[in-house]
Amino acid sequence: DAKTTQPPSMDCAEGRAANLPCNHSTISGNEYVYWYRQIHSQGPQYIIHGLKNNETNEMASLIITEDRKSSTLILPHATLRDTAVYYCIVISGGSNYKLTFGKGTLLTVNP
Amino acid sequence: SAVISQKPSRDICQRGTSLTIQCQVDSQVTMMFWYRQQPGQSLTLIATANQGSEATYESGFVIDKFPISRPNLTFSTLTVSNMSPEDSSIYLCSDIDLAGDSYEQYFGPGTRLTVT
Secondary structure, three states: OOOOEOOOEEEEEOOOOEEEEEEOOOOOOOEEEEEEEEOOOOOOEEEEEEOOOOEEOOOOEEEEOOOOOEEEEEEOOOOHHHOEEEEEEEEEOOOOOOOOOOOOEEEEEEO | OOOEEEEOOEEEEOOOOOEEEEEEEOOOOOEEEEEEEOOOOOEEEEEEEOOOOOOEEOOOOOOOOOOEEEEEOOEEEEEEOOOOHHHOEEEEEEEEEOOOOOOEEEEOOOEEEEEO
């Protein structure tokens, strides 16, 4: 699976959009981009995933560049409860469903 | 999405003893996994729990230290054997939803283990 690179930490003001970048320059054609987050003392939570098109759900939007080498997770109106470590993970389809967690980005939403 | 529960939620154990962690899913799932999260670190996959057969372990993890059972499609256990302080971690189980083309994993709340 492709390696990902994320900034170690980011800050965001409450109510503003949080834009979390992820670089995955070695991604291959059948690999998906997944985002999870882990709020302190909880298990990770699935947020969103995409292959090549932009995606949106009730939690967030995922913007994938045309060359698929990077993506951005957008939380449109961050709240204090969105403070968490956000993980960008690339996995392939088929039978390999293993998640390899990097260090992720600690997003701190400030009042 | 499946709801996953784990028991115990936390425990403090003496070195040299063993602890069995239970993971219960509220629906039948194809795949279940066990992860470890050491203090201040990210999650590391221990093994894939296979129903009716031996678990598949990742590099650095062995069955003698982390025996895993999965007697049916909704339940699995992880035993941490002959514990040492280095085993102090959060242990999490997860399952995967193979519906459609997505591979979303759902995680339990974790078991916080402290070995003294």
